[in-house]
Amino acid sequence: MKTETYNKIVLEHFENPRNMGEIKNPDAEAIVGNPVCGDVMKIMLKIENDRIKDIKFQTMGCGAAIASSSMLTELAKGKTLEEAKKITNRDVAVALGELPPIKVHCSNLAADVLQKAIRGWESGRD
Numbered sequence: 001m002k003t004e005t006y007n008k009i010v011l012e013h014f015e016n017p018r019n020m021g022e023i024k025n026p027d028a029e030a031i032v033g034n035p036v037c038g039d040v041m042k043i044m045l046k047i048e049n050d051r052i053k054d055i056k057f058q059t060m061g062c063g064a065a066i067a068s069s070s071m072l073t074e075l076a077k078g079k080t081l082e083e084a085k086k087i088t089n090r091d092v093a094v095a096l097g098e099l100p101p102i103k104v105h106c107s108n109l110a111a112d113v114l115q116k117a118i119r120g121w122e123s124g125r126d
């Protein structure tokens with residue numbers, strides 16, 4: 001990997017990803033694939049009183065995708081579902097201090113997979 005193209009925040013999240021792993025019996029989960037490269041991001045949520053109590057990710061992808069997943073979990077953890085629904089892919093990229101243009105597509109999975117998990121959870125409650 002050519003590390004010189006990534007800023008320090010991205011590298012730090014890639015090297016020490018937050019909330020990577022698995023939640024047994026999650027309340028919500030979702031998987032999204034990146035059509036550009038075929039990489040896959042999975043997210044699992046524990047939800048209590050309409051708040052994201054815990055969040056974990058598993059990402060089969062590049063360093064930028066792993067850093068984006070990690071940052072997404074930090075942005076979403078502890079938020080209410082209403083607050084979490086407002087998190088966008090752009091928010092993840094900004095929080096990471098931006099990605100090299102060629103890697104922007106990698107961060108575009110992160111908020112998508114969160115929104116998909118929340119939608120799934122909400123539709124299961126109807």
Ligand code: FES
Nearest residue numbers: 037039062065106
């Ligand atoms: Fe596939 Fe980055 S190259 S997510």
